[in-house]
Amino acid sequence: MYLSKTEAAVLPTTLVAAPRPPAPPAAKRRIWPMLGPAFVAAVAYVDPGNFATNFSGGAAFGYTLLWVIVAANLMAMLIQTLTAKLGLATGRDLATLCRERLPRRLTWVLWLQAEAVAIATDLAEIVGGAVALHLLFGVPLPVGGLITAVVAFALLAAQSRGHRPFERVITGLLLVVGLGFGYTLVGAGVDLGGVAGGMVPSFEGQESIVLATGILGATVMPHVIYVHSALTPGRYGDVVTAGRTQGGRRRLLRAQRLDVVLAMGLAGLVNAAMLIIAAQLFTGGGQADTLEGVHTGLGDQLGSGAAIAFALALLASGFASSSVGTHAGQVVMAGFLRRHIPVLARRLVTLTPALAVLVFGGDPTTALVWSQVVLSFGIPFALVPLLWLTSRRDLMGGWVNRRGTTLAGCGVAALIIGLNAHLILGLALG
Numbered sequence: 001m002y003l004s005k006t007e008a009a010v011l012p013t014t015l016v017a018a019p020r021p022p023a024p025p026a027a028k029r030r031i032w033p034m035l036g037p038a039f040v041a042a043v044a045y046v047d048p049g050n051f052a053t054n055f056s057g058g059a060a061f062g063y064t065l066l067w068v069i070v071a072a073n074l075m076a077m078l079i080q081t082l083t084a085k086l087g088l089a090t091g092r093d094l095a096t097l098c099r100e101r102l103p104r105r106l107t108w109v110l111w112l113q114a115e116a117v118a119i120a121t122d123l124a125e126i127v128g129g130a131v132a133l134h135l136l137f138g139v140p141l142p143v144g145g146l147i148t149a150v151v152a153f154a155l156l157a158a159q160s161r162g163h164r165p166f167e168r169v170i171t172g173l174l175l176v177v178g179l180g181f182g183y184t185l186v187g188a189g190v191d192l193g194g195v196a197g198g199m200v201p202s203f204e205g206q207e208s209i210v211l212a213t214g215i216l217g218a219t220v221m222p223h224v225i226y227v228h229s230a231l232t233p234g235r236y237g238d239v240v241t242a243g244r245t246q247g248g249r250r251r252l253l254r255a256q257r258l259d260v261v262l263a264m265g266l267a268g269l270v271n272a273a274m275l276i277i278a279a280q281l282f283t284g285g286g287q288a289d290t291l292e293g294v295h296t297g298l299g300d301q302l303g304s305g306a307a308i309a310f311a312l313a314l315l316a317s318g319f320a321s322s323s324v325g326t327h328a329g330q331v332v333m334a335g336f337l338r339r340h341i342p343v344l345a346r347r348l349v350t351l352t353p354a355l356a357v358l359v360f361g362g363d364p365t366t367a368l369v370w371s372q373v374v375l376s377f378g379i380p381f382a383l384v385p386l387l388w389l390t391s392r393r394d395l396m397g398g399w400v401n402r403r404g405t406t407l408a409g410c411g412v413a414a415l416i417i418g419l420n421a422h423l424i425l426g427l428a429l430g
Contacts, residue, residue: 041080041228041324048129055282061208066198072215078405085396098110115329122354123353132317180310198279219267227324329346
């Protein structure tokens with residue numbers, strides 16, 4: 001077969017100009033299987049401590065502290081993006097890298113404060129689950145605390161089947177929390193003027209600063225800074241190969257950023273809904289002083305459906321966040337000390353303060369709020385090493401932070417430290 005001169009001249013142009021075939025559908029969907037780790041971390045951002053601080057803040061000060069929730073959620077997005085990137089870039093978690101690159105004495109200090117954070121975290125999660133079981137089924141609080149701990153072990157056992165089953169269970173429980181508050185918010189309504197006013201940064205006395213610090217500690221949870229960095233190494237089969245090229249890094253970073261935005265965005269909406277519901281229904285009243293009071297108040301004002309939705313959301317939150325907290329304790333112990341102790345043994349240690357509150361009749365809601373204040377003081381101990389590590393090119397290579405990212409992270413750390421210092425000074429001066 002022979003081509004004419006005209007045909008021969010046209011043929012190369014046709015070949016060059018031909019459009020590239022569309023990417024197969026499977027390639028377009030490749031980013032979705034990478035999602036999941038941030039949803040596990042996000043459960044800690046809607047744990048029972050959030051219930052206590054958000055409802056207390058909304059009832060006492062209306063919409064005033066809504067800006068704290070929004071700001072804390074934006075901080076959480078930045079922090080969780082950095083910790084996920086650290087795991088992707090290095091293949092190791094934050095606690096392990098601290099042990100490898102920091103002086104031994106400093107490592108021990110970081111481990112001790114991380115264990116204190118674990119105790120405060122367990123207190124919130126166990127107490128919250130116990131209160132939910134009491135509200136739904138009349139289970140005595142100490143028994144409910146033990147049931148919550150047992151369920152946490154059962155959920156954690158899903159990890160033995162791979163990361164996907166555990167992520168699906170936790171994400172499902174997170175959706176239960178979200179649907180519960182979505183249903184209640186529809187009944188409570190929203191004051192758009194109040195929302196606009198609540199976005200202006202302000203405080204109303206020392207108590208509002210305590211609650212703001214609690215909201216910050218409940219939202220930016222220090223233990224998930226450790227655990228999220230442990231969820232991403234080995235999470236993607238091609239991370240080592242893909243991470244060596246700019247295109248591969250871009251794809252992986254896009255996946256984890258989408259993961260963080262979706263998960264933290266959902267958590268932020270849930271937290272805002274809690275405060276808005278409290279501001280709408282309980283401002284100026286005493287019903288939101290306790291979780292039991294919130295449950296009763298929702299039933300009185302919106303009907304039994306809202307009360308049940310609240311209790312179910314609290315139960316799902318307690319179960320899910322308790323299992324994530326247990327996993328975080330394992331990550332911290334293995335990373336800082338290279339030691340593994342039986343999960344049951346370390347769980348009994350962190351469980352004791354929570355059971356003491358339940359057995360000896362302490363006020364669960366007050367204990368929840370102050371546990372979140374303790375968590376706020378723990379944030380810098382995880383955040384400062386995270387910023388230092390992710391800004392080191394010798395460790396991160398092409399994954400290293402941009403200067404603007406590091407500056408933004410330093411601004412967040414300075415803000416948190418300043419708020420904590422202001423709280424201590426205010427309490428000291430009465």
